[in-house]
Amino acid sequence: MTSLMEILGLVSLWGLGLLITPLVGSFHPATRLGMAYGIGTVWITLVLGAMGLVGLPISSAVALPAVAVLAVLLWVVRRWVGSLGQPFLGGTDAGTRVRTATRWLGFGVGGTLGLLVATIIAALTLSRTWIRPIMGWDVWAVYAVKAKMIYATEAIPMDLLGTGQAPNYPLGPPIQQVWAALIAGSWDEAAVKLTVWGYFPAVFLVAYGILQEKFTPARAVFGALFVGAIPLMVQHSQEPYTNLSLAYFVLGQGVALTRYACTRSRYGLFVAAVLGMGAVLTRVEGALFVILNALLLTFVKMPWRDRLVYVGPAAVVWGVWAAVRPRSGFETVLISDLSMMSTSLDRIVPVAASFGESLFISGNWMIVWTLFFVAFLLRFRSTFEVEHIFLVWPVVIYLVVFAGIFVTKEWMYRYLDDQTLLHRLILHVAPMAALWVAVLTCAGSSASRAIQAGRGETTDA
Amino acid sequence: MVMVLTLGCVLGGCQFFSAPTVQDQWDFSDEDATQWTSPNAEMVSFADGVALMPRDEPAILLSGSLSLDLRRYRSVRVSLFTQRPSEGRLGLVVEAAGGTQRVSLPFQTRGGRLESVDLDLSGVPSGVLKQAVVVPSLVPQPVAVGSIDFAGWARLHWLEEMVSPKPGINLALKGYSINFVQPPSFNGRSLWQWLFPVVLGLAIAAFGLQGTVRWKALVRVRATQGLIAIWVLGVCFLIYHQWVALSVDTKRFGGLSLEQAYQRMDGGPFWRDLRAVSSVATPRDSIELILHDVEEHKGNFLHFRAAYYLAPVPLRRENATLRLHYFADVHAPCATVEPDLVLLEESQRICLFRTRAA
Numbered sequence: 085m086t087s088l089m090e091i092l093g094l095v096s097l098w099g100l101g102l103l104i105t106p107l108v109g110s111f112h113p114a115t116r117l118g119m120a121y122g123i124g125t126v127w128i129t130l131v132l133g134a135m136g137l138v139g140l141p142i143s144s145a146v147a148l149p150a151v152a153v154l155a156v157l158l159w160v161v162r163r164w165v166g167s168l169g170q171p172f173l174g175g176t177d178a179g180t181r182v183r184t185a186t187r188w189l190g191f192g193v194g195g196t197l198g199l200l201v202a203t204i205i206a207a208l209t210l211s212r213t214w215i216r217p218i219m220g221w222d223v224w225a226v227y228a229v230k231a232k233m234i235y236a237t238e239a240i241p242m243d244l245l246g247t248g249q250a251p252n253y254p255l256g257p258p259i260q261q262v263w264a265a266l267i268a269g270s271w272d273e274a275a276v277k278l279t280v281w282g283y284f285p286a287v288f289l290v291a292y293g294i295l296q297e298k299f300t301p302a303r304a305v306f307g308a309l310f311v312g313a314i315p316l317m318v319q320h321s322q323e324p325y326t327n328l329s330l331a332y333f334v335l336g337q338g339v340a341l342t343r344y345a346c347t348r349s350r351y352g353l354f355v356a357a358v359l360g361m362g363a364v365l366t367r368v369e370g371a372l373f374v375i376l377n378a379l380l381l382t383f384v385k386m387p388w389r390d391r392l393v394y395v396g397p398a399a400v401v402w403g404v405w406a407a408v409r410p411r412s413g414f415e416t417v418l419i420s421d422l423s424m425m426s427t428s429l430d431r432i433v434p435v436a437a438s439f440g441e442s443l444f445i446s447g448n449w450m451i452v453w454t455l456f457f458v459a460f461l462l463r464f465r466s467t468f469e470v471e472h473i474f475l476v477w478p479v480v481i482y483l484v485v486f487a488g489i490f491v492t493k494e495w496m497y498r499y500l501d502d503q504t505l506l507h508r509l510i511l512h513v514a515p516m517a518a519l520w521v522a523v524l525t526c527a528g529s530s531a532s533r534a535i536q537a538g539r540g541e542t543t544d545a
Numbered sequence: 546m547v548m549v550l551t552l553g554c555v556l557g558g559c560q561f562f563s564a565p566t567v568q569d570q571w572d573f574s575d576e577d578a579t580q581w582t583s584p585n586a587e588m589v590s591f592a593d594g595v596a597l598m599p600r601d602e603p604a605i606l607l608s609g610s611l612s613l614d615l616r617r618y619r620s621v622r623v624s625l626f627t628q629r630p631s632e633g634r635l636g637l638v639v640e641a642a643g644g645t646q647r648v649s650l651p652f653q654t655r656g657g658r659l660e661s662v663d664l665d666l667s668g669v670p671s672g673v674l675k676q677a678v679v680v681p682s683l684v685p686q687p688v689a690v691g692s693i694d695f696a697g698w699a700r701l702h703w704l705e706e707m708v709s710p711k712p713g714i715n716l717a718l719k720g721y722s723i724n725f726v727q728p729p730s731f732n733g734r735s736l737w738q739w740l741f742p743v744v745l746g747l748a749i750a751a752f753g754l755q756g757t758v759r760w761k762a763l764v765r766v767r768a769t770q771g772l773i774a775i776w777v778l779g780v781c782f783l784i785y786h787q788w789v790a791l792s793v794d795t796k797r798f799g800g801l802s803l804e805q806a807y808q809r810m811d812g813g814p815f816w817r818d819l820r821a822v823s824s825v826a827t828p829r830d831s832i833e834l835i836l837h838d839v840e841e842h843k844g845n846f847l848h849f850r851a852a853y854y855l856a857p858v859p860l861r862r863e864n865a866t867l868r869l870h871y872f873a874d875v876h877a878p879c880a881t882v883e884p885d886l887v888l889l890e891e892s893q894r895i896c897l898f899r900t901r902a903a
Binding site: 112205306454458459 | 740741784789790794795799806810
């Protein structure tokens with residue numbers, strides 16, 4: 085029974101997300117399923133967070149019915165938006181999808197093997213999540229302590245931030261853990277950790293759907309593994325930090341904005357806005373990606389109203405968070421971060437060396453990042469096209485920004501030798517970089533096969 | 546050996562830092578992978594995240610009794626941390642044909658980071674390794690030892706760990722391990738370092754050769770296939786390590802109640818003691834935790850755990866309504882610890898006082 089309730093906590097996030105995923109529009113069903121998880125977590129965080137702010141008890145008796153009722157209301161709104169909002173949202177491009185997009189079967193031997201590998205990875209990491217108690221280190225400990233306090237007091241105490249080592253971390257992950265505990269009926273470590281594990285299938289599904297719209301199921305499976313499996317195994321299964329969660333929201337935004345930019349259907353824009361909120365709710369760095377994407381939307385000349393639709397929700401979330409933090413005695417992130425800047429340039433070489441080592445001499449990341457940067461240089465012009473820009477440039481700019489932060493911020497520089505930090509920061513953009521690489525590789529391979537198939541049409545130079 | 550030990554003792558005091566993870570990796574002859582969870586269970590459990598923590602004084606790592614046939618090995622890799630550049634020693638006691646021989650292998654460390662030192666065993670007499678001693682630094686400074694791996698043919702360090710009965714221990718024990726999966730190592734360089742030029746070449750071929758010319762297309766396909774093959778190899782390594790890590794977790798925590806799991810992790814009944822504190826404190830209280838007879842790195846660990854166990858009662862550095870003294874060892878009567886404060890709770894390891902009203 086306990087295990088059932090633990091799983092129910094995980095599944096409920098998907099269920100809530102699925103209520104509004106039709107707004108995702110024309111995405112492949114797998115992508116919609118993957119995005120549903122993020123939308124569900126954002127929904128939970130917003131509702132429970134708002135309850136905490138207005139002083140309503142975050143208890144089973146109040147929170148669960150409130151979330152359910154509001155979800156039904158949202159479903160009604162979704163129906164309303166589906167009919168009345170059509171002129172604003174625009175049409176879908178369902179008719180333009182390739183035929184294989186609706187095929188779930190037909191994986192072939194290779195695809196079946198890939199699915200088997202994905203299942204093994206999911207089973208291994210899921211088992212560890214279940215067996216291993218919360219170890220109590222670093223960010224996870226901070227989050228878990230906060231979540232436990234919210235759960236026990238049925239409120240978000242104003243002195244909550246002072247209890248952790250990282251007061252500037254948003255409350256999204258703790259609130260999601262509280263939700264899992266509420267569903268489980270007690271403070272259940274397996275339940276709260278499962279909410280983090282859920283990001284692996286979510287990332288996998290998002291990537292699979294995107295790739296399957298263009299390529300065969302077998303290639304899509306391998307591509308999705310390339311995108312989702314490595315980050316999960318190297319990070320999440322060790323101890324559920326929040327880096328994989330942020331990586332998921334970053335990936336989701338890139339995918340959704342690419343769809344929006346290519347089709348001008350605002351369904352993608354809406355999803356990107358929701359996932360942008362998720363990024364800001366998950367980690368402070370999430371705001372950076374929203375800003376970057378807003379700049380890129382400007383670059384590709386999207387209407388200001390659309391940019392506002394994308395940035396607005398995330399800005400509201402960030403604003404509320406920035407307003408709440410000083411009430412607990414903490415400065416806003418921007419002020420505290422700027423106060424620790426230094427201009428020492430002799431750190432450039434060691435920072436570059438550490439970044440290079442982390443990117444290119446770390447197992448499978450070596451393949452991801454080598455391919456990414458080679459493709460970036462060789463296909464530089466195409467990176468500005470709308471099909472690529474939201475998958476490539478946030479990655480590049482983010483890495484440059486963080487390299488700059490390592491150079492200019494004393495306390496960050498001290499952590500340079502602690503490669504766990506560097507790896508976790510790089511992880512935020514690794515799935516998106518891998519997705520771009522997978523798209524290019526599959527496309528190149530497909531073209532090659534087509535050429536090989538039609539040998540009569542090819543000629544030697 | 547005696548010389549090394551004596552030198553270490555003179556320079557830094559005899560701090561015998563017995564790290565079970567290291568002993569485990571040495572114990573290749575042990576076929577029972579469950580043994581490492583006992584009798585050193587608490588020690589190993591507490592090693593979560595602290596095995597690599599630097600100590601405040603020079604440390605000497607002593608092995609237990611070994612039985613390692615050195616003829617199988619060509620090199621040994623010591624992974625260690627020193628704060629500053631220094632000279633260290635690896636001492637080996639070898640039972641050779643001519644009797645017991647002692648060998649000292651010197652090495653240099655750059656300092657400031659965790660680093661690996663590869664030492665050639667070609668000059669070491671053939672025989673059975675009975676004992677080993679690591680002195681990370683000959684000068685007093687914070688040091689730590691991460692692992693010791695012996696390598697045989699082609700200096701494949703990682704494979705030696707793989708064929709040992711307890712591979713993947715570091716990965717399993719360190720909650721903060723991220724992308725630290727050790728690849729096979731050839732002549733002091735990891736497999737990934739050797740493969741990087743290959744991957745770079747394949748990547749350039751895969752993305753650089755464009756157009757419809759047949760040979761370019763074929764090279765592109767082959768390059769992509771090569772990259773996929775290397776990627777699959779890496780995935781296999783990762784799955785293997787995760788499988789091992791899962792088995793380690795299962796052996797440590799499988800079938801245990803939450804209290805037993807916490808006890809194994811904390812190295813004592815910390816959770817049970819703090820539950821007694823929780824029953825006395827109210828949510829309006831706050832607690833100042835003072836640890837006695839606890840080493841610094843363990844103290845940080847216990848502070849994390851205490852914050853988690855005591856929630857929703859927050860831990861405060863100062864101005865708390867309650868003051869909790871936690872004693873790792875036998876302690877004086879609580880009434881003598883804080884004679885001016887009101888004693889709320891007293892037990893074998895704790896004294897809880899009220900400093901002011903909540």
